[in-house]
Amino acid sequence: MALKEIVEQTVIGLGYDLVEIDRSAGGLLRVTIDLPWVPPVDGVTASEQFVTVEDCEKVTRQLQFALEVDAIEYKRLEVSSPGIDRPLRHQQDFERFVGQVIDITLKAPLGVAAAGQVSANRKKFRGVLELAEQMLGAEVPGVGCWQIVWRDEPEVKPGVKVSKKRPLAPLQALGFTLDELRDARLAPIVSFKGRGHAGGAGVGGEEFESN
DSSP states (O other): OOHHHHHHHHHHHTTOEEEEEEEETTTEEEEEEEOOOOOOBTTBOOOOOOOOHHHHHHHHHHHHHHHHHTTOOOSEEEEEOOOTTOBOOSHHHHHHTTTSEEEEEESSOOGGGGTTTSOTTOOEEEEEEEEOGGGTTOSSTTSSOEEEEEEOOOOOOTTOOOOTTSOOOOEEEEEEOGGGEEEEEEOOOBOSSSSSBTTSOOOOOOEEEEO
């Protein structure tokens, strides 16, 4: 059985979501897990839960056994919760983090689709994730229904005071499908008003490592 399949079956079997698998130099196998997301019911969102050290330890022990059974080689195993730059890979991830600031990288530059509004060679964008209006109520939810919205504010030089009367840069939007993305992640913006991402996602930091 392939590594990804073993890890995925083990993690999901224990009641967690598999976020990411990474093999690093030196034989480190890093597995990122999260608690399953519960969609809002009648507009009410369930309170956010976070992965604990005990969760990471439980998954680590089970993974050690599963990897040994299938003779998967590694030197160190690290199981952790997502960080503030949590990757977004699946439809459910995008549904979960609507309204939050994300970074996306397109597989190909915009080209003529840029229409002179941004560089035709641009592939990286940061903005607020939204559902695209034209797809709301679509028969197949999530197919081509995403967009990010942002303002390209001019860079402010250190020591220069910005006038409150300065007009805002125009609002821009980019629609995309998941197939067009090379990478998508929560923007690493830290909130100091309590635990969590500025948009509400839990900050990672819980991990368990085993040799």
